[in-house]
Amino acid sequence: MTLSLTLACLWAAAANVLAMLPSRDAHWSRAYGLIGLGIPLLGYVTYENGPWIGLLVLLAAMSMLRWPLIYLMRWLRGLGRAQ
Secondary structure, three states: OOHHHHHHHHHHHHHHHHHHOOOOOOOHHHHHHHHHHHHHHHHHHHHHHOHHHHHHHHHHHHHHOHHHHHHHHHHHHHHHHHO
16 A cells, blocks of 8 residues: 555544544534645545546545535535526
């Protein structure tokens, strides 16, 4: 296993542990941190292992961070209606 995939697995494990801990802000601050770390990590995985593995890691990250993704989609749809 390459270093990038090992780091991606550690990121996924950290995301799951952080989701189990109680939070006052519904985990949003943790989600921002995970997104901030995950985007460069996704680029590193894609660079080192190719686009198909990068796509699989992206789909895995999207399944873990689904609520920020849902709110982003709602926000983008709202921008389309405003014009």
